Amino acid sequence: MKRETFRALAEQGLILDGATGSNLMAAGMPRGVSSEDWVLEHPEVLQDLQRRYVAAGSQIVYAPTFTASHIYRKAPVAELNRRLVAVSRAAAGEAFVAGDVTTVGRPEIPYEEMLENYREQIEALAEAGVDAIAIETMMGLPETTAALEAARAVCDLPVLCTFSVSSDGMLYFGGSVLEAAQTLEALGADAVGVNCSSGPDQLESVIRNLRGAVSIPIVAKPNAGMPIIDDEGHAVYPMGAGAFGESMKRLIAAGASIAGGCCGTTPEHIAALRAVLRGGK
Numbered sequence: 001m002k003r004e005t006f007r008a009l010a011e012q013g014l015i016l017d018g019a020t021g022s023n024l025m026a027a028g029m030p031r032g033v034s035s036e037d038w039v040l041e042h043p044e045v046l047q048d049l050q051r052r053y054v055a056a057g058s059q060i061v062y063a064p065t066f067t068a069s070h071i072y073r074k075a076p077v078a079e080l081n082r083r084l085v086a087v088s089r090a091a092a093g094e095a096f097v098a099g100d101v102t103t104v105g106r107p108e109i110p111y112e113e114m115l116e117n118y119r120e121q122i123e124a125l126a127e128a129g130v131d132a133i134a135i136e137t138m139m140g141l142p143e144t145t146a147a148l149e150a151a152r153a154v155c156d157l158p159v160l161c162t163f164s165v166s167s168d169g170m171l172y173f174g175g176s177v178l179e180a181a182q183t184l185e186a187l188g189a190d191a192v193g194v195n196c197s198s199g200p201d202q203l204e205s206v207i208r209n210l211r212g213a214v215s216i217p218i219v220a221k222p223n224a225g226m227p228i229i230d231d232e233g234h235a236v237y238p239m240g241a242g243a244f245g246e247s248m249k250r251l252i253a254a255g256a257s258i259a260g261g262c263c264g265t266t267p268e269h270i271a272a273l274r275a276v277l278r279g280g281k
């Protein structure tokens with residue numbers, strides 16, 4: 001997708017997908033397995049989910065390439081990303097497919113190593129034919145800068161950068177999301193914002209402050225509420241689709257123009273989001 005096309009779509013309000021991992025687990029993926037390997041063994045489960053996201057209104061679905069990078073995997077990265085993008089592409093229909101990359105997980109990794117890790121994965125994603133690059137669940141600014149620099153070095157696709165933040169807008173590896181967003185805008189990000197983090201109710205002031213800090217589109221892709229830990233120690237996301245839609249309405253009013261869901265959200269949550277964004281159209 002051309003960066004101008006992405007910008008024009010974002011100005012009209014752009015709908016992303018919802019959770020992948022929590023829905024794959026609900027469909028039988030065991031805890032602790034590599035989701036990339038599991039998806040390649042059960043492609044129809046992810047494809048059914050992504051078809052339901054597109055039917056619910058998602059205009060971009062994320063390929064299941066979250067940790068398909070050298071820092072997480074010994075296996076050849078290019079082939080893995082190519083196969084995973086093909087799984088999503090076969091289900092996406094008219095929707096766009098974003099290549100998904102994430103945090104390296106540790107703040108002490110040298111910048112050059114992060115840059116090479118992201119360059120290898122994003123080059124593979126671009127060659128696999130993705131329409132955009134989603135750099136998500138990021139914990140710090142240096143790793144996000146490395147991922148954006150890598151993307152700009154190997155392709156001219158739209159790049160969305162989203163952080164997992166606490167409700168006061170701080171990044172887990174330190175620093176403020178507002179300063180991070182300004183840096184990423186200056187380095188050529190096409191959109192910035194938050195994903196995962198908490199529920200939409202905790203993010204309204206973060207989104208409003210982001211809207212005031214940068215001029216590129218703002219992304220909101222929160223969880224289905226703050227998780228509750230059940231008796232077995234598993235996170236349960238309590239917010240139903242209707243309540244999620246109502247909360248997302250407030251984040252859109254606060255300045256988010258690109259919206260979706262993270263952990264615990266389903267195609268029903270995306271349908272509720274579409275209803276508030278499009279007024280039922």
Ligand SMILES: [Zn+2]
Nearest residue numbers: 196223262263
């Ligand atoms: Zn999440």
